Amino acid sequence: MTDNTFEKLTLLGLGAMGTALARAWLAAGHPLTVWNRTPSRAEPLAAAGATVAETAAEAVAASDLVVVCLLDDASVGAAMADADLTDKDLVNLTTSTPAQARVRAEWAEKRGARFLDGGIMAVPPMIGAPESGGYVFYSGSRALFDAHRSALAIPAGTSYVGEDPGFAALHDVALLSAMTGMFAGVSHAFALIRKEDIAPANFAPLLVNWLTAMAPYAYGTADHLESGDYTKGVVSNLAMMTEGNTTLLRTADEQGVSAELLTPFTTLMERRLADGHGDEGTTGVIDLLIR
Numbered sequence: 001m002t003d004n005t006f007e008k009l010t011l012l013g014l015g016a017m018g019t020a021l022a023r024a025w026l027a028a029g030h031p032l033t034v035w036n037r038t039p040s041r042a043e044p045l046a047a048a049g050a051t052v053a054e055t056a057a058e059a060v061a062a063s064d065l066v067v068v069c070l071l072d073d074a075s076v077g078a079a080m081a082d083a084d085l086t087d088k089d090l091v092n093l094t095t096s097t098p099a100q101a102r103v104r105a106e107w108a109e110k111r112g113a114r115f116l117d118g119g120i121m122a123v124p125p126m127i128g129a130p131e132s133g134g135y136v137f138y139s140g141s142r143a144l145f146d147a148h149r150s151a152l153a154i155p156a157g158t159s160y161v162g163e164d165p166g167f168a169a170l171h172d173v174a175l176l177s178a179m180t181g182m183f184a185g186v187s188h189a190f191a192l193i194r195k196e197d198i199a200p201a202n203f204a205p206l207l208v209n210w211l212t213a214m215a216p217y218a219y220g221t222a223d224h225l226e227s228g229d230y231t232k233g234v235v236s237n238l239a240m241m242t243e244g245n246t247t248l249l250r251t252a253d254e255q256g257v258s259a260e261l262l263t264p265f266t267t268l269m270e271r272r273l274a275d276g277h278g279d280e281g282t283t284g285v286i287d288l289l290i291r
């Protein structure tokens with residue numbers, strides 16, 4: 001933003017997320033050029049004040065700041081094959097792996113652009129709604145991030161996690177992976193009560209409160225990894241928890257529920273216990289996972 005004018009930017013990709021981003025920037029007063037492979041998706045945004053480019057190359061040429069939010073890394077390469085990136089500030093909000101983000105950063109830099117990768121920790125309704133808590137991890141060029149910070153902060157909060165362009169994707173995927181484990185646990189818990197006279201609507205708040213109470217377990221794990229002492233502050237040790245797992249597995253059997261979501265983790269706990277670490281918590285499982 002300079003004086004009273006809002007920074008001009010270009011957005012490639014008008015899927016569910018791209019459209020939400022576009023609407024947030026337009027609502028804030030940013031002049032916005034958009035492009036989408038299927039042109040009809042740009043029509044509602046044209047009505048809301050966006051300039052629609054006919055090609056991705058034309059859209060890139062329109063602004064110094066170019067944001068990309070496409071399906072995957074391959075679509076980023078395909079969409080910008082003919083674009084001149086010289087002196088552009090390219091922000092890629094397309095979900096990718098850390099390795100893909102690092103290669104994409106080299107690709108952009110070879111073409112004369114500064115590069116910032118982003119991992120969006122939000123779903124489309126959370127964009128442009130600061131109260132939702134949505135945010136984006138950014139990594140790569142710190143100079144680019146600082147130069148465009150106010151524009152980048154319009155759709156969602158910002159969290160810069162380092163110069164390594166792979167770090168935003170790594171943080172994003174690590175949190176999504178933890179979420180996947182939580183979804184697995186929630187699915188198993190509902191399966192256990194499914195055939196009983198327990199209303200899912202009454203059970204849900206119990207689950208939420210319990211998971212919320214247990215979430216700070218992550219701080220203890222971090223402390224173990226930082227200190228190297230996996231027994232530090234352990235309240236419920238591995239020997240006890242592994243024994244407890246037999247009750248979890250037996251209950252699944254009694255309830256006619258497959259234990260296939262539980263067994264991968266319980267098997268790792270058993271291996272760590274068998275290696276003689278019964279006085280630890282579950283932090284040692286991390287060492288078993290790393291190849």
Ligand code: FVH
Binds near residue numbers: 018069072074093
């Ligand atoms: N939607 C969500 O909940 C998640 C939240 C977290 C972040 N993700 C990531 O955001 C990227 C975009 O997601 P999206 O929700 O906008 O995805 P779609 O609605 O499926 O739109 C995909 C857009 O990509 C275009 N596209 C696909 N392939 C190509 C290609 N080869 N060349 C050019 N463009 C391509 C597609 O165009 P079209 O089908 O309309 O022509 C859409 O614009 C994504 O990385 C999520 O993981 C969203």
